[in-house]
Amino acid sequence: MSDLFVINLPTKVYYGDQLDNNLASEVLRFGKNVMIVYGGQSVKRIGVLDRVRGLLEDAGCNVYEYSGIKPNPRHSQCEEAAEMCRQYNVDVVIGIGGGSVLDASKLIAAQRYHNGSAWDLVIKRDIPDKVLPVIAILTNAATGSETDGTAVITNEELHRKKGWKNPLLVPKVAFTDPVLTFSVKPYVTACGCADIFNHVLETYLSPNKGLYMLDTFMEGMMKTVVRYSVIAYQEPENYEARSNIMLASSWAINGFVRSGRPHVWPMHQMEHELSAFYDIPHGHGLAIIMPRYMRYVLNGETAHRFYQLGISVFGVEPKLSDMDAAQETITRLEDWLFNQLSLTSHLSDLGITAEHFQEMAASIKEFSGDPLGGFVPLKGNQIIDILNMCL
């Protein structure tokens, strides 16, 4: 455990249906010129776009829009939107959507005060002195982008997808109303929940021992996600399920449970490569990687951690040996992802072959060094071994 860390959770989070009473006043703290960023039709269909626009216009705001943000958001779109922010002297960016829209909103907010390519900010892990404030209105709980300082951006020409983070990027305010996630499709819900689970798991499998209390929080979050993902998958309008998933999405990745532990996240790094080359849903890629990664790093030393995970999260029998419990844990994880949430279990199901695995391993090495850290350090060829297990 690192003895030194800082807990700083600056986002003010409105939970439940609180847009009408609070959006305008929160926006006007920053100014009247507002850029709304969103993806496609879904925010229109559920009525939240018109509602937000109406609330802002009633409050006397000048409202501009940038739409069409794609899953695995592109730096090029962020550059276009940032140029609009300059042109209209925008004071605040409101992202309405899931992780892709919110991540794009952060890069737009930073690119507003940056001269040069937006991709440079990401790849150089740079940040301008000043960024526009971001307000998040969440419509899909998954990435936790609503309360963290991370943006994961794709460069389509280079086939690269990279996470970039800075405290300045943390949204000032987030509106998290579970009802706004009712229309998220079962498959997308399953992908989102795999992502949330993995955010916690990546930290839980840290090589550094952290505070026990945070272990209990992580176990509680993973248990919550497993339990309610299955309910939301079957009953998309179950408020209790959507509520718990929404809360877990933020807390899995807002930095709190990670306190005192390094941020390496090998499974995410591998998945980002897959998404960069094949544009697959991030959570689905993670679901496929997770059990293979776990089997690959399972050994006499790591087994006890998997034992703890299994006992606390999957109801594995405590009397089993560490190794038997670890195996059972991975089996139950697979059952949850591939049977209960019906995610397909192989990369080949998504049309992925081994063709680019070498390039992927090289890209990870370039961005994060060799070996890649995590629960067990991985050399480049070991990354390829794991990807091969996923085929």
Add this chain to the structure above:
Amino acid sequence: MSDLFVINLPTKVYYGDQLDNNLASEVLRFGKNVMIVYGGQSVKRIGVLDRVRGLLEDAGCNVYEYSGIKPNPRHSQCEEAAEMCRQYNVDVVIGIGGGSVLDASKLIAAQRYHNGSAWDLVIKRDIPDKVLPVIAILTNAATGSETDGTAVITNEELHRKKGWKNPLLVPKVAFTDPVLTFSVKPYVTACGCADIFNHVLETYLSPNKGLYMLDTFMEGMMKTVVRYSVIAYQEPENYEARSNIMLASSWAINGFVRSGRPHVWPMHQMEHELSAFYDIPHGHGLAIIMPRYMRYVLNGETAHRFYQLGISVFGVEPKLSDMDAAQETITRLEDWLFNQLSLTSHLSDLGITAEHFQEMAASIKEFSGDPLGGFVPLKGNQIIDILNMCL
């Protein structure tokens, strides 16, 4: 569950030994005139007072001191200190101590801009438009005052002790270094841990069902406190134990796990009456009240909640019936408090008789209405019944 709540955790918390590198810069955000508030000898003995003073003087601050804050802090002292803040044009209050000092620091910070008695602020649940910023340096983990907006203040003439809270009172910055709690005596550690546990329990026994994820966090915190209190009691310089207790002290009461549940806290209200009349340690009073309250409200409807508590926190056998598990849970709670932490188990051990129980029940009724809410609503005579069980 209330569908609407706001999560707002504005305190920046430095964890571990980070005073040297960060205190001065955090103070200078607010100004150069600093009032240090503390209790007695302990902050001198462990060297933190001189260290803080040195850091501030090196940074060019003008440092004033108000010392002698007593456990169960008095409004009268806060008035004196606030008058000094006016006189010296103080910009920021630094409380060095445990809950009493931090609670007093908050009232000082508010009283600085208030005309009239400081007790009025508490009893009228009032707040001036402006308060001084408070920085907390924690030397005893218990009340969680370092990250919440609550101050519990005693009026010695009136024999009243009341909690008062407002978002403006939340400390801006907190320094939480487990090493600064190494010298906390075993008895005080036991009292503090009983207090932390009870903060969680009061919320866990809310009549409203809240988010499941928050239940898992509460169970994790209670498990953490039970586990590490016993270690810290035996090994006061165990860093891992002090760390976990310190983190739990903040998170038990910073408002997060309470999201969507009402704040009634009947056990605290009863204990505040005891402390107001007899000046006993708050945590010790709570330890005595807790199992009696639980036995009193245990019935066919409430038993399942105690079952969940017992299974998750005390390792009670899940195959027991709700009622049997509930009884076993209370027995194990008593074993923890009265055997493992060696707290005496009766009010009579602390010199308390039934003499003032009528007045205490009347004071609770006046402040919080009749019946008193909570897991099971309590009429005034029922409060007296529970106090009698504690004798």
